[in-house]
Amino acid sequence: xxxKLAIGIDVGGTNIRIALVDVxxxxxxxxxxxxxxxxxxxHILGDIAQGIGKLMSMHNLSRQNVCGIGLGAxxxxxxxxGVIRYCPNLPTARxxxxxSLLQRLxxxxxxxxxxxxxxxxxxxxxxxxxxxxxxxCITLGTGVGSGFIFNDRVWHGSNDLAGELxxxxxxxxxxxxxxxxxxxxxxxxxxxxxxxRTELALKAGSDSSLADFLNKPNNPLSALxxxxxxxxxxxxxxxxxxxxxxxxxxxxxxxxxLLDLETIIIGGQVAHAGELLIRPTIHAxxxxxxxxxxxxxxxxxxxxxDHAGVxxxxxTVFDRTSxxxxxx
Amino acid sequence: xxxKLAIGIDVGGTNIRIALVDVxxxxxxxxxxxxxxxxxxxHILGDIAQGIGKLMSMHNLSRQNVCGIGLGAxxxxxxxxGVIRYCPNLPTARxxxxxSLLQRLxxxxxxxxxxxxxxxxxxxxxxxxxxxxxxxCITLGTGVGSGFIFNDRVWHGSNDLAGELxxxxxxxxxxxxxxxxxxxxxxxxxxxxxxxRTELALKAGSDSSLADFLNKPNNPLSALxxxxxxxxxxxxxxxxxxxxxxxxxxxxxxxxxLLDLETIIIGGQVAHAGELLIRPTIHAxxxxxxxxxxxxxxxxxxxxxDHAGVxxxxxTVFDRTSxxxxxx
Numbered sequence: 001x002x003x004k005l006a007i008g009i010d011v012g013g014t015n016i017r018i019a020l021v022d023v024x025x026x027x028x029x030x031x032x033x034x035x036x037x038x039x040x041x042x043h044i045l046g047d048i049a050q051g052i053g054k055l056m057s058m059h060n061l062s063r064q065n066v067c068g069i070g071l072g073a074x075x076x077x078x079x080x081x082g083v084i085r086y087c088p089n090l091p092t093a094r095x096x097x098x099x100s101l102l103q104r105l106x107x108x109x110x111x112x113x114x115x116x117x118x119x120x121x122x123x124x125x126x127x128x129x130x131x132x133x134x135x136x137c138i139t140l141g142t143g144v145g146s147g148f149i150f151n152d153r154v155w156h157g158s159n160d161l162a163g164e165l166x167x168x169x170x171x172x173x174x175x176x177x178x179x180x181x182x183x184x185x186x187x188x189x190x191x192x193x194x195x196x197r198t199e200l201a202l203k204a205g206s207d208s209s210l211a212d213f214l215n216k217p218n219n220p221l222s223a224l225x226x227x228x229x230x231x232x233x234x235x236x237x238x239x240x241x242x243x244x245x246x247x248x249x250x251x252x253x254x255x256x257x258l259l260d261l262e263t264i265i266i267g268g269q270v271a272h273a274g275e276l277l278i279r280p281t282i283h284a285x286x287x288x289x290x291x292x293x294x295x296x297x298x299x300x301x302x303x304x305x306d307h308a309g310v311x312x313x314x315x316t317v318f319d320r321t322s323x324x325x326x327x328x
Numbered sequence: 329x330x331x332k333l334a335i336g337i338d339v340g341g342t343n344i345r346i347a348l349v350d351v352x353x354x355x356x357x358x359x360x361x362x363x364x365x366x367x368x369x370x371h372i373l374g375d376i377a378q379g380i381g382k383l384m385s386m387h388n389l390s391r392q393n394v395c396g397i398g399l400g401a402x403x404x405x406x407x408x409x410g411v412i413r414y415c416p417n418l419p420t421a422r423x424x425x426x427x428s429l430l431q432r433l434x435x436x437x438x439x440x441x442x443x444x445x446x447x448x449x450x451x452x453x454x455x456x457x458x459x460x461x462x463x464x465c466i467t468l469g470t471g472v473g474s475g476f477i478f479n480d481r482v483w484h485g486s487n488d489l490a491g492e493l494x495x496x497x498x499x500x501x502x503x504x505x506x507x508x509x510x511x512x513x514x515x516x517x518x519x520x521x522x523x524x525r526t527e528l529a530l531k532a533g534s535d536s537s538l539a540d541f542l543n544k545p546n547n548p549l550s551a552l553x554x555x556x557x558x559x560x561x562x563x564x565x566x567x568x569x570x571x572x573x574x575x576x577x578x579x580x581x582x583x584x585x586l587l588d589l590e591t592i593i594i595g596g597q598v599a600h601a602g603e604l605l606i607r608p609t610i611h612a613x614x615x616x617x618x619x620x621x622x623x624x625x626x627x628x629x630x631x632x633x634d635h636a637g638v639x640x641x642x643x644t645v646f647d648r649t650s651x652x653x654x655x656x
Contacts, residue, residue, distance in 0.1 A: 133486065165586060181615070250497050253497065258492065258583065259490050261486060262486045287509075294489070
């Protein structure tokens with residue numbers, strides 16, 4: 001085998017995905033294993049190294065076939081230093097030099113990337129962002145992640161902390177956010193925010209086929225349930241998605257007014273609502289974005305689903321390897 | 329004379345400034361003339377060409393001593409095409425190829441730049457932003473302008489429309505903005521917004537030494553008057569500036585959370601309030617910016633005052649000229 005492969009890793013709070021990706025963007029193989037995020041970070045890294053070994057032997061690969069590992073991790077990172085500084089989803093990962101630790105375990109070069117940035121890189125490379133030089137990729141899951149591509153490169157900011165669209169303020173005195181602040185976008189448009197707003201509306205007496213959820217303790221309300229009821233025509237559920245779109249639109253129009261990007265990509269579990277979410281979002285962005293009368297607004301659903309993160313993590317390996325080669 | 333000079337121009341709604349700047353950033357000479365913005369744009373450009381000629385002869389310069397003209401203009405531009413597409417402050421400037429027109433009038437190369445971006449470039453080059461790779465420069469005047477510097481270069485966005493911080497949404501159902509939308513930052517923190525909020529508070533019965541302004545039709549309230557009363561200890565006037573800082577802080581913290589910049593520079597007439605504005609802004613940004621516990625927040629008053637625009641416009645000439653030279 002002559003074509004080198006990269007290994008892309010997406011460390012989530014629940015699962016870790018490990019993928020083999022070739023330089024043309026083909027996903028050669030993928031493996032999913034539980035994170036067990038409450039364990040010591042060294043054990044989690046040990047599991048990752050084992051998973052890498054397993055995936056490589058499944059594909060009859062040796063270290064010579066692999067040019068490196070891209071590690072997509074959540075939380076606050078120092079990317080050049082290869083350190084996870086702080087991560088709410090990996091409680092034991094505080095100031096941990098994950099790059100050197102994983103390098104030692106695998107004897108392969110490792111690059112670190114923020115998970116939301118990795119998703120943006122993946123969608124830009126092989127997904128909905130192909131051909132856009134400047135884009136935002138927002139992931140609506142339990143929380144809200146986001147990553148920017150400017151001039152075809154990911155934007156890290158001065159301290160690798162860029163991309164926290166979820167913690168921009170939507171309503172200065174609004175709902176509490178789990179970050180400790182009030183009125184963050186995440187408190188409204190994440191899966192958690194959708195559940196909170198639905199519960200508040202039900203408690204305020206809104207008529208809805210979702211009312212049963214309030215009385216069944218073992219049947220907790222989820223964003224998926226709200227979506228399913230909306231699909232079946234429930235008015236409250238539909239209104240919740242309309243409202244989610246209009247809230248999201250405020251943040252996205254702000255980004256467009258600030259940065260004038262070509263494309264906004266919406267991914268994550270909440271984006272599975274498709275047109276139910278995207279249509280009201282596009283409508284409300286057009287009302288608030290100054291460029292609307294001049295240039296079209298491109299707001300697209302993500303294309304790579306759960307694979308965006310591993311694809312982007314793998315891409316960082318190709319980019320940084322060739323960057324180093326060309327700078328010698 | 330061997331050192332080449334650039335001419336930087338700042339076209340405002342009231343005045344046009346024309347400056348001679350050398351490559352080290354020294355302001356060799358400056359001239360200010362009224363815009364008469366309601367006249368035909370061709371007459372305005374003719375005046376600019378005359379002003380350039382006057383300034384050059386005052387300094388005994390011929391065309392050989394000048395490497396080009398940087399034209400900082402307000403409104404929506406197409407920078408590469410050299411066109412002002414639309415400009416609320418220059419009503420006759422619609423789809424006008426100002427670069428080719430001014431080139432013909434002066435026989436000098438002309439580069440176009442947005443006025444708020446020119447101020448950012450100026451502050452980055454010779455003002456409060458020196459040494460910062462990534463910054464936002466916000467100008468609080470009659471309106472709110474802003475420009476980004478990323479990796480030491482100005483950010484134009486995909487269509488030269490980046491930097492509209494003034495029209496990001498602060499309160500989705502808030503005060504009317506002159507752009508036709510509701511709740512824009514500009515409606516709150518511009519000089520106009522400060523006057524509006526003070527008037528609303530006075531009409532609602534707030535006790536203040538500013539109350540006289542409501543009864544004197546020929547003595548209209550201004551942001552400067554609110555500032556002067558605040559300096560003299562008037563409680564309402566002080567609260568208005570505290571509130572201005574806290575509103576501004578929401579937008580600035582959003583920018584920091586999105587982009588993780590090193591420095592934010594606040595300029596324009598409202599920034600003359602100094603600590604009265606900057607102190608509450610810094611306080612409130614620290615509460616909303618995620619990076620606050622990790623990295624310091626640098627929020628600085630602009631240093632170049634009314635010269636930021638001409639300095640930045642001149643710098644674009646040096647940058648684009650040397651860029652072209654090095655790319656041959």
